[in-house]
Amino acid sequence: MIQLQNLSLDKKYLDQLKKTQDEINKETTYEAQIGKAEDFWKSRKNNKAFAKIKELLTKMCSGVQRCCYCEDSRADEIEHFKPKVIFPENCFDWDNYLYACGICNGPKNNKFAIFRETDNEFQDITPPHPSKRGSEYIPTRPPEGDPALINPRISNPMDFMELDIINTFKFSPISEDKTSQAYQMAIYTIETLGLNDRADMPKARRNAFNDYFSRFYYYNGEKVNNADATQLQKLQECILKNRHPTVWKEMIRWYNDPNLNKGLEKHCNSLYVLFKNNPEVLNW
Numbered sequence: 001m002i003q004l005q006n007l008s009l010d011k012k013y014l015d016q017l018k019k020t021q022d023e024i025n026k027e028t029t030y031e032a033q034i035g036k037a038e039d040f041w042k043s044r045k046n047n048k049a050f051a052k053i054k055e056l057l058t059k060m061c062s063g064v065q066r067c068c069y070c071e072d073s074r075a076d077e078i079e080h081f082k083p084k085v086i087f088p089e090n091c092f093d094w095d096n097y098l099y100a101c102g103i104c105n106g107p108k109n110n111k112f113a114i115f116r117e118t119d120n121e122f123q124d125i126t127p128p129h130p131s132k133r134g135s136e137y138i139p140t141r142p143p144e145g146d147p148a149l150i151n152p153r154i155s156n157p158m159d160f161m162e163l164d165i166i167n168t169f170k171f172s173p174i175s176e177d178k179t180s181q182a183y184q185m186a187i188y189t190i191e192t193l194g195l196n197d198r199a200d201m202p203k204a205r206r207n208a209f210n211d212y213f214s215r216f217y218y219y220n221g222e223k224v225n226n227a228d229a230t231q232l233q234k235l236q237e238c239i240l241k242n243r244h245p246t247v248w249k250e251m252i253r254w255y256n257d258p259n260l261n262k263g264l265e266k267h268c269n270s271l272y273v274l275f276k277n278n279p280e281v282l283n284w
């Protein structure tokens, strides 16, 4: 996961969203607000703002309309970062939208957790599945607290997680302090989105690594053969628009980070040498 460019929605569309959101907020009970949010969401196609919202979310995607979480599949579902069945007040809230794929959106669904103010541990506030709710079930508004899930529109996920690009191609927390919020956010995000558990994901990242490496190797060869600036720029775009941008950014981190640099030199020397000979790519 990488941090996404956070684009602004025009005021006229924000106003259209607000009008719908105000209708939801007018409901006097939390339960009624949830019901209305779900009904309005189902009929959102009538809201003209959504064509523009999809266009902007597409621009904000990593690579070519790739999912903001897994970076592999096509992003085609508007995902509420804060689930609408827990936070109906954020149902028609531009800042709460991300573009994700169905494979990520499915398991994440209504899962959410927040940090309690009393201690440093997070509290799961996922509502029970409808099949497990008794007839007496009445939803209650969650307490205030910061989300445990990393929001790529606000934070840089790479500040929390690192990817092993030598062996496993799995994510792990950067912080070693298990009691820190940063560590817990990394774990919660990795587990909730299944970033390591979906067997195809580490494989896809390894393929992406080989692909980035090949493209970089080709770029280096063309440069040595005096390719012109336009040709080199095209090759640069071929690298920057590829799937799994985290893999490329992680390759750069391994070269730049003094703690990882020696590992790269030892275990993937040909990549190390490519970076050494083409330092301009570190600033792309």
Ligand SMILES: [Zn+2]
Pocket: 067, 068, 069, 070, 071, 072, 073, 100, 101, 102, 103, 104, 105
């Ligand atoms: Zn996905």
